[in-house]
Amino acid sequence: MIAEIIAVGSELLTPHRQDTNSLFLTVGLNDFGVEVGFKTIVGDNPRHLVEAIHNALRRADILIFSGGLGPTEDDLTRECVAEALDLDLLTDAATVLALQARFKARRMEMPPNNLKQAQVLEGAELLPNPNGSAPGQWLETFIRTADAHTHRRLIILLPGPPKELKALFTDEVRPRLAEVLPPRFLARRVLRMALIPESTVDARTSPIYSRFTDVDTTILAGHGEIQLHFLCAKDTQEEAEDRVDQVVELIEQEMGDDIFSSDGESLEEIVLLMLGLRDLNLAVAESCTGGLLAERLTAIPNASRNFLGGAIVYSNDLKVSFCKVPAKLIQQKGAVSPEVARALAEGIRDRTKVSLGLSITGIAGPTLPDGPDSNKPIGLVYIGLADEEDTQVKQFMIPGDRDRVRLWATQHALEMLRRSLQ
Ligand code: ATP
Ligand code: MG
Numbered sequence: 001m002i003a004e005i006i007a008v009g010s011e012l013l014t015p016h017r018q019d020t021n022s023l024f025l026t027v028g029l030n031d032f033g034v035e036v037g038f039k040t041i042v043g044d045n046p047r048h049l050v051e052a053i054h055n056a057l058r059r060a061d062i063l064i065f066s067g068g069l070g071p072t073e074d075d076l077t078r079e080c081v082a083e084a085l086d087l088d089l090l091t092d093a094a095t096v097l098a099l100q101a102r103f104k105a106r107r108m109e110m111p112p113n114n115l116k117q118a119q120v121l122e123g124a125e126l127l128p129n130p131n132g133s134a135p136g137q138w139l140e141t142f143i144r145t146a147d148a149h150t151h152r153r154l155i156i157l158l159p160g161p162p163k164e165l166k167a168l169f170t171d172e173v174r175p176r177l178a179e180v181l182p183p184r185f186l187a188r189r190v191l192r193m194a195l196i197p198e199s200t201v202d203a204r205t206s207p208i209y210s211r212f213t214d215v216d217t218t219i220l221a222g223h224g225e226i227q228l229h230f231l232c233a234k235d236t237q238e239e240a241e242d243r244v245d246q247v248v249e250l251i252e253q254e255m256g257d258d259i260f261s262s263d264g265e266s267l268e269e270i271v272l273l274m275l276g277l278r279d280l281n282l283a284v285a286e287s288c289t290g291g292l293l294a295e296r297l298t299a300i301p302n303a304s305r306n307f308l309g310g311a312i313v314y315s316n317d318l319k320v321s322f323c324k325v326p327a328k329l330i331q332q333k334g335a336v337s338p339e340v341a342r343a344l345a346e347g348i349r350d351r352t353k354v355s356l357g358l359s360i361t362g363i364a365g366p367t368l369p370d371g372p373d374s375n376k377p378i379g380l381v382y383i384g385l386a387d388e389e390d391t392q393v394k395q396f397m398i399p400g401d402r403d404r405v406r407l408w409a410t411q412h413a414l415e416m417l418r419r420s421l422q
Helices: 021-030 046-059 077-085 093-105 112-118 162-180 198-209 237-258 267-278 292-298 316-323 327-333 338-352 402-421
Strands: 002-008 035-042 062-066 089-091 119-121 125-127 136-144 150-158 185-194 215-222 225-234 259-261 282-286 307-312 356-362 380-386 391-397
Touching: 002 021, 002 046, 021 035, 021 062, 021 162, 035 046, 046 062, 046 077, 077 089, 077 119, 077 136, 077 150, 089 093, 093 112, 112 119, 119 136, 125 162, 136 162, 150 162, 185 237, 185 402, 198 215, 198 225, 198 237, 215 237, 225 237, 237 259, 259 267, 267 292, 267 402, 282 292, 282 316, 282 338, 292 307, 292 402, 307 316, 307 338, 316 327, 316 338, 327 338, 338 356, 338 380, 338 391, 356 402, 380 402, 391 402
Parallel strands: 002 035, 002 062, 062 150, 282 307, 282 356
Antiparallel strands: 089 119, 125 136, 136 150, 185 225, 185 259, 215 225, 356 380, 380 391
């Protein structure tokens, strides 16, 4: 069963407005095991809209329209659907009365244009819209294709304003879909990995997930993280869960420690959880990330149980005074050096009396610093992690602009800490 979402409105073809309704509708359809096969965005042009409807009727079982149900000349969805399906538009008396009452309540004269909104496709059911003037419509119909076959089609018309569309979908469309679609139960899982190339993850996992043709797998990559999303629809919840568990288990075997979470937790949540389990506490010393690492950790509720805080030691002077880094070391090696990363991690650990000190020092760009770091490349980052026994320091080269270098530096720091706690 395939759906096509048709978002109608010329404003959606400009750089100023984005179609977000289809994202909401996709979640709702997926809940019924219905896949969105196509999304179309079409302007308020009757010729284009009719053409889009013909295309959709050919290739999708369910057509959901968003927008173009208003009272103005350029609201054309009803008319174009009627034309494409060769159906009449009938005036619904109850809707006319409701529209008149709506205007009366606002002490306004109803413009004749609004009568358009009382027009209903022959055979369709009206979906009441308490948040706006245009009701939605639900139509189950049959079409005949060029090969003389008859196909069942479900046509759903919804208003464009997101608040109205969401309420109508939830209150009116969902219960009807539940009645007409075979019962489906969904299981979802997300596996998350940090700092591994997407192609590597795919090369290692696709031989596994491609064998599970009944599990829908999506790889999402961004911000130094790879997510593997699994979705399976079955006749019972147990069946769906079982299938997802099977594929997840095999992928966990393949990727091992590279997976930091299999229940949706973020990297910072996992790190805090592991610190908690081991009864360890943490403080950070951040140079080029300016507090971003602390911000990510403190965004998690109850972070204070294991995260004490730290220092933003952006200037060399503060590196010396807050983290006791020898001034001479900075002069000799530069602030962005393995030696200074080590001294920062050990210094913050010592100053705050925590079990673990984590430091970040790097060159975020776009300009190079003066002094001993001036001939080092932009994107060079050192991360230090000091514990009771020793201190490890790692070097990273992070390509990209300032924002990217800073974000990825915190990602590397969290991942280095996570791996040390494994
Ligand atoms: P109205 O009676 O308000 O005119 P309508 O059904 O004709 O309702 P549109 O005119 O197409 O809907 O859209 C109304 C507003 O809803 C748009 O200005 C836009 O802000 C928002 N909107 C429309 N379509 C979408 C969409 N696909 N995603 C997000 N917002 C949308
Ligand atoms: Mg409109």
